[in-house]
Amino acid sequence: MQNSEIAKAFFDLANLLDIKGENPFKVRAYKNAARVIEGLGESIEKMVHEGEDLTKLPGIGKEIAKKIQELVTTGKLKKLEKVKKEVPPTLLDLLSIEGLGPKKVHELYTKLGITNLKELQEAAKKHQISKLRGFGAKTEEKILKGMHLLKQEGIRFLYAVAKPIAFNLKAYLLKAPTIIKVVIAGSFRRAKETVGDLDILATAKEPALVIDYFTQYPDIIEVVVAGDTRATVVLKNMLQVDLRVVQDKSFGAALQYFTGSKDHTIALRNMAIDMGIKMNEYGVFKGNKLLASKDEIEVYKSIGLCYIEPELRENRGEIEAAAKNALPKLITLQDIKGDLHMHSTFSDGIETIKTMAQKAKLLGYEYIAISDHSASLAIAKGVDEKKIQSYIKEIETTEDEVGIKIFKAMEVDILEDGSLGASKEILEQLDFAWAAIHSKFKLDKTTQTKRILKALQNPFVKGIAHISGRIIAKREPMQLDYETIFTFLAKEGKFLELNAQPERLDVTDVYAKKAKEMGVKFVINSDAHSSKQLEFMEFGINQARRGWLEAKDVINTSSLKEIEALFN
DNA sequence: GCCGTTTTCGGCCCGACTGTTTTCAGTCG
Incomplete structure (x- = not known):
């Protein structure tokens, strides 16, 4: 289960x-x-x-x-x-209508005998609901409106999709009257792989003016609530956006509150209570005395903690670590010195090795690996015995031409029985290979785990790429015994890829943290299929930070010399 | 139902907004 x-x-x-x-x-x-x-x-x-x-x-x-x-x-x-x-368990469906909570559903059930959405809709049409105590015409209207919004419920946006939407909103809000600061907070600031809504915090001299300006944003299809300091709207693409506006002096306390996560914030507030301190979005208070409010560092300090990076704020041990001053020094994009998994026109990439190398050089990398698919993956038209010589030659020529170290690599397909989709004769001409599964995702856990372990035993294979095979919201992850695989990787000194494709982000934050604790070393790769996609590294770094990874846990933060030593 | 370096009983994050009230309960984040 x-x-x-x-x-x-x-x-x-x-x-x-x-x-x-x-x-x-x-x-x-x-x-x-x-x-x-x-x-x-x-x-x-x-x-x-x-x-x-x-x-x-x-x-x-x-x-x-x-x-x-x-x-x-x-x-x-x-x-x-x-x-x-x-x-009746069908009453649970009623809770997904905006404005209906347990108390109202209780009333609808006991007073009108409503047990499901259909009966609710009929009762609303007959105006039976507005006659109930505590209900009115507006609630009835809201129920009818909520019925057709229901289906859209629960959709989450990929971080990478939400990002440009968030930045456009931010740019718009920065032009609001009396505005001072605008920060995208919530799960976006915590860099979760998907966001359910956007939470924006702003500071301004006159918050009500900002709210008013916000509700006129052209992409809005519905203003759900709009008060003096907060508003909730739904955009045309069905993304919900919450805006909170406070005075600038409350910025730190409000940012902490609006960044969450809910569990993290509740844990902080409980900790504060034990110290006789009250925390809210306006500040940290002892009695009437304001202890902190203007920035987050001061807010955390006021309850005896060092600053906690947003990506860690999930109540997964970060508060205890902060109390002991034992938080990790999280990896940053600037730590990355190379990208060791990308494709070219030799398989399913859309650009040449040269274009990829030029872009990598532009990004300031010291080295890359071209790792096209093995020929066994027919769909990607990979590198076979006929193409291997020209593949190697092209890499060598480009290395000289562009002036960046290029490792000769391959993303070799793991076949159903755990054997590899490339021959020894091909593999021994390369610097190394990543192994990855591209088919038969539904094998049972034991078989799937054995399949991966067998592939990893091959001496040319230096690590496992996109381990779970998941595509966020499209393909479920494979059933795997992660502990066994991590134990093997740590023992053999092979690497666990954190694939930075925004719909993969594989391994997940939770498993990354676990693998790190077990002593596994990582490689963060863009798996780029175009030069533009080399910029996906950013999303991999986000996930790595959420998994508590530091630069020393990740091999492609090393210099070229160190990397060459690792692969020898 | 959970939790505890003052506690095994008596607390349980805290505030904004709405719609319904006639001072506030319910919902939401």
């Missing part, structure tokens, strides 16, 4: 109990546990099988641990089954 399935069971349980009117703190406890499970790096099922103590996880106590055990071993949760008999 996947962590996500277990988390969903607890979310459903929490929401149904909430609708039923159960103690809200108990509801919150279930939701907290669900979030912890969702964000966990390792399989809860595996932890149960290995007899690990689940109550060591934050937010999981004796009762929830027992329920997890029950779910994993029987596939069912008696308490959830029981609640589903008391409260």
Whole structure:
């Protein structure tokens, strides 16, 4: 059973109990546990099988641990089954309408007998809803409007897609009356691989003027809420944007609050409470005394912590590390000295080796590797016995012409049985190869893991590229025993690729952190198929930072000399 | 239901906005 399935069971349980009117703190406890499970790096099922103590996880106590055990071993949760008999589970769908929460759904169910979206729509059309106490004409209208917005729910935007949208909005807002600062905050600032909405923080002398100006942005299709200091709108592309405007003196406190994550901020505020301190978006206070507000460094310092980089703010141990002054010094784009995975017209790249090399030189790299596909991958028309000589010659010529070190490499396909899609005769003419899977993604976990390990045993293979094979929101990751693979990589001194393609970002942040803890070394590669795509390195760095990686964990931060030594 | 270096009981982040009220509950982030 996947962590996500277990988390969903607890979310459903929490929401149904909430609708039923159960103690809200108990509801919150279930939701907290669900979030912890969702964000966990390792399989809860595996932890149960290995007899690990689940109550060591934050937010999981004796009762929830027992329920997890029950779910994993029987596939069912008696308490959830029981609640589903008391409260129709189709009521959960009603919660996805803007403005409907557990209390209102409870009223609709008990007073009007509404159990699903269809009945809700009918009741709204007959104007039965506005007659209920606590409801009115506006709520009824909102329900009817919310019905057709529902389908769009839950879509997330790739970071790389959201970026230009965010920058356009920022440029627009910087022209707002009395504006001082504009920062894209939220999950975008934390550089998550996808963002569900954009959270923008602004400071201004007169916030209300900025809100008014914001709601006139041409790409808006709906203004959901607009008050004096905050507004929520939906853009034509269905991206939701939240703007918060505060006085400039509150910038640091507001930025911390609006960057999140929610779990991180709640943990900070709880820590502050223990110290007799109150934290909100206006500042950090002891009684009436303002301790900090103007910048984030000061805000963190006021509760005894050093500054925590946004990418780490997920309540995954960063607060404890900050308290001990043991945070990692995160890798930056400037640390990267070369790119070791890219394609050319010799396989499915759209530009020549020369164009790729020129662009790499422009980016300031000391070295690159051209790593076209092996011929076994028919779709990419790779390098076979007939092409290998011209491939090598072209790389050598370009190296001299452009004046940048170019490694002769290959992204060699891993076949179904774990053997490689290129012969020894081809491989021994190259500097090294990355191994990668491009087909048969659905093999079971044991078979898939063995397949990768077998490929990695080949001496020409220096590492594994885009390990999970996932395409965000399009293809599920393969089932793998990551621990076994990471153990092998660390022991053999082979490398784990962090693929920077914005829809891959493979490995994920959570697994990167785990691999690092196990002593694995990384290579961050653009996997560029055009010279423009060499700039994707930025997205790989984002993911690496979210995975707590430092320059010393990543081999392509090394100088050419060091890299050559590594490959010999 | 979870949690605890003052606590095993009594707390549980905190504030903006809306729509419905006639001073505030519910929802949201």
